[in-house]
Amino acid sequence: MTDAGLKFLAAGLAMLGAFGPGIGVGLLVNGALQAIGRNPDAAGIIQTNMILGIVFTEAIAIYALVVALIALFV
Amino acid sequence: MSAAARGFIIFVGLVAFVAIFCVWVPFTFLPSIGAGVALPVISLPAEVLVGNILPGFDFTNTMTSLLLVDALLIAVAIVVGRAYRSASPDRFVPRGLTNFVELIGEFLYNQAYNLLGKRTRAVFPIAASIFMLLLIGNWIKLVPGFESVGLTVCAEYNVFAPDTDPEAPGQLGYRVGGLNAQGQPAGILTLFNSDNDGDGIFNLSERAGQKAVRANTLHCEEKYEWGKAPLAQAMEDRAIAEKRAAAEAKGEQWDAEKEAKARKEYHNKLMLKVLTAEEKAQLKTEEEKLEAAKKKIEAADPDLFTLVPFFRGVTTDLNLPIGLALVVVFMVQVWGVQALGGAYFFKFINLPALGKLSKKPLGAIDFLVGLIEIISELSRIVSLTFRLFGSVFAGGVLLIVFSFLIAVLLPVPIYFLELFVGGIQAYVFAILTIIYASQAVVHHGDEEHGKHAHGSGGHH
Numbered sequence: 001m002t003d004a005g006l007k008f009l010a011a012g013l014a015m016l017g018a019f020g021p022g023i024g025v026g027l028l029v030n031g032a033l034q035a036i037g038r039n040p041d042a043a044g045i046i047q048t049n050m051i052l053g054i055v056f057t058e059a060i061a062i063y064a065l066v067v068a069l070i071a072l073f074v
Numbered sequence: 075m076s077a078a079a080r081g082f083i084i085f086v087g088l089v090a091f092v093a094i095f096c097v098w099v100p101f102t103f104l105p106s107i108g109a110g111v112a113l114p115v116i117s118l119p120a121e122v123l124v125g126n127i128l129p130g131f132d133f134t135n136t137m138t139s140l141l142l143v144d145a146l147l148i149a150v151a152i153v154v155g156r157a158y159r160s161a162s163p164d165r166f167v168p169r170g171l172t173n174f175v176e177l178i179g180e181f182l183y184n185q186a187y188n189l190l191g192k193r194t195r196a197v198f199p200i201a202a203s204i205f206m207l208l209l210i211g212n213w214i215k216l217v218p219g220f221e222s223v224g225l226t227v228c229a230e231y232n233v234f235a236p237d238t239d240p241e242a243p244g245q246l247g248y249r250v251g252g253l254n255a256q257g258q259p260a261g262i263l264t265l266f267n268s269d270n271d272g273d274g275i276f277n278l279s280e281r282a283g284q285k286a287v288r289a290n291t292l293h294c295e296e297k298y299e300w301g302k303a304p305l306a307q308a309m310e311d312r313a314i315a316e317k318r319a320a321a322e323a324k325g326e327q328w329d330a331e332k333e334a335k336a337r338k339e340y341h342n343k344l345m346l347k348v349l350t351a352e353e354k355a356q357l358k359t360e361e362e363k364l365e366a367a368k369k370k371i372e373a374a375d376p377d378l379f380t381l382v383p384f385f386r387g388v389t390t391d392l393n394l395p396i397g398l399a400l401v402v403v404f405m406v407q408v409w410g411v412q413a414l415g416g417a418y419f420f421k422f423i424n425l426p427a428l429g430k431l432s433k434k435p436l437g438a439i440d441f442l443v444g445l446i447e448i449i450s451e452l453s454r455i456v457s458l459t460f461r462l463f464g465s466v467f468a469g470g471v472l473l474i475v476f477s478f479l480i481a482v483l484l485p486v487p488i489y490f491l492e493l494f495v496g497g498i499q500a501y502v503f504a505i506l507t508i509i510y511a512s513q514a515v516v517h518h519g520d521e522e523h524g525k526h527a528h529g530s531g532g533h534h
Contacts, residue, residue: 055502059457062464069467073118 010071017064024057096480116471120391121382123225135383136391139220143211143388150175150206178206182504189512196409197511204398205504208389212466212496215387216489221470224383313340389466389499392459399458402507403451410514418514422448458506462499469495 032050036043120134127133150171157172168176182202186194215221317336318328346354346367357363388394410418420426424444427437469492476485 051498052502052505055461055498058465059461062468063460065468066460066464069118069464069471073116 007071011068014064014068014071017067018061021057021061024060025054028053028057092480092482095482096484116474118467120386120393121224123382123384134391135224135386136388136394139214139385140211140388140394142385143207143214146210146214147206178209185505186508189508190515193409193413193511193515196412197508200402200405201504201507201511204402204507205500208398208462208500208503209497211388211394212500213493215385215390215466215470216492216496220385221383221387221474222381223385224381310337310340387466387470389462390470392463395459395462396455398462398503399455402458402503402510403455406507406510406514409511413515414517420444421514422451454510458503462503465495465499 028050032046032053035046039046120136122132123135123138124133154172154175157168158166179202182205183194183198186198186201190197314333314336318333321328321332342360342364346363353366354363357366407418410421422444424437424441427434427440427444431437469488473485473488473492476488
């Protein structure tokens with residue numbers, strides 16, 4: 001296998017880190033939608049906090065993405 | 075005509091449009107006139123616009139856009155400030171830009187006030203400045219022309235080895251990201267050396283970079299013998315200046331002839347870098363080696379160019395996010411000390427818990443937790459930096475990859491996504507500043523600890 005091939009493989013493997021945050025974002029939205037279903041009046045606050053939570057969860061996936069990008073482009 | 079028939083005609087038109095402009099034009103027509111596009115060149119470090127502008131300091135394209143963002147912010151501040159000052163406060167109705175700025179400011183202020191109360195005055199200016207800077211910085215990079223208009227730079231075939239070993243064979247590619255302490259490039263964007271099938275020849279499919287039109291090639295060859303990027307030119311000038319200083323220190327005269335000879339030697343030395351150790355061992359004379367190096371370079375295709383944009387999104391350079399994160403984490407300590415005095419540092423090294431160890435042996439856990447707080451404080455720098463940098467840089471990569479796949483219409487939804495991500499990331503950075511500040515200015519520990527801290531505060 002060449003160096004370039006290994007680089008692509010490394011980038012692909014690094015993106016396994018998106019596995020957990022994917023589940024996490026799903027759980028977050030699940031909880032938020034259930035909460036909105038029970039209390040539709042609070043939809044605005046719940047939505048804002050949900051997006052904030054999603055951003056923090058997503059950050060973990062972004063770390064994996066940064067590792068993949070560094071493997072590819074540096 | 076029924077709705078379905080009308081829909082069918084529109085659908086056929088759309089398919090024809092996509093087939094012509096998304097397939098025929100980029101993959102058949104443009105290459106046939108010599109303006110074909112290969113793959114985008116993506117460079118993680120910011121590209122250098124002017125090499126060595128200060129000793130050892132290169133001017134990158136993220137700096138130009140940061141200056142632009144600063145100028146815009148100052149202009150907005152002046153315009154809005156004047157609008158507020160000119161009208162009497164009780165009859166003032168904000169309009170247009172003033173209204174928009176007030177909307178953003180009020181939204182953020184309310185959030186900050188809920189978390190910080192009377193300490194909002196200290197924290198809010200910095201958090202809001204960061205928010206405005208990041209918001210404009212993230213959005214302005216979506217303006218057409220950003221990251222797409224710039225200098226075409228000739229490909230370099232003569233790059234140093236990436237490590238400091240002077241004997242190791244060099245890599246073919248572009249130099250990016252400034253120079254390290256040894257005066258060698260900090261990073262190399264390898265374009266030609268991805269010889270995937272291992273036949274020793276760098277084929278079209280194996281490389282990135284834009285194939286330039288013939289006029290550009292001629293221009294480049296005319297301008298620089300070696301078709302250099304600004305950084306490469308700066309490196310050469312630096313090496314020649316060193317030679318000159320050494321010669322003058324020995325009392326020798328330095329003239330144009332000597333300079334030309336020194337440059338020629340520099341070029342030859344760089345050229346030989348493309349040969350591996352085995353290839354060098356096989357060839358005897360200097361001329362043979364140079365000839366072999368030249369052949370290898372020509373096989374790598376000299377018609378390749380890359381684009382050094384004049385402007386690049388400010389947060390796609392790691393330096394801005396890490397700078398902001400350091401400022402925020404430092405200021406959080408300052409606000410903590412302002413609010414609690416020296417007792418703030420008991421959060422990290424929990425002396426009261428250590429002092430009461432004989433009464434409450436479990437206080438040892440509190441002490442260890444305090445040590446962990448130090449690590450969590452440092453990890454805030456990392457998380458703030460990479461969250462911002464990663465999401466914005468990945469967005470840029472997404473945009474350019476989509477644009478190179480199918481340039482027509484397809485990138486439009488990605489632009490909407492980027493607007494959203496840019497706003498959210500700016501907001502998250504600002505709100506995290508406020509949250510960290512609010513955690514720093516309150517007494518820590520459980521109720522009993524809190525009381526004790528107040529008591530000891532009274533003794534001071």
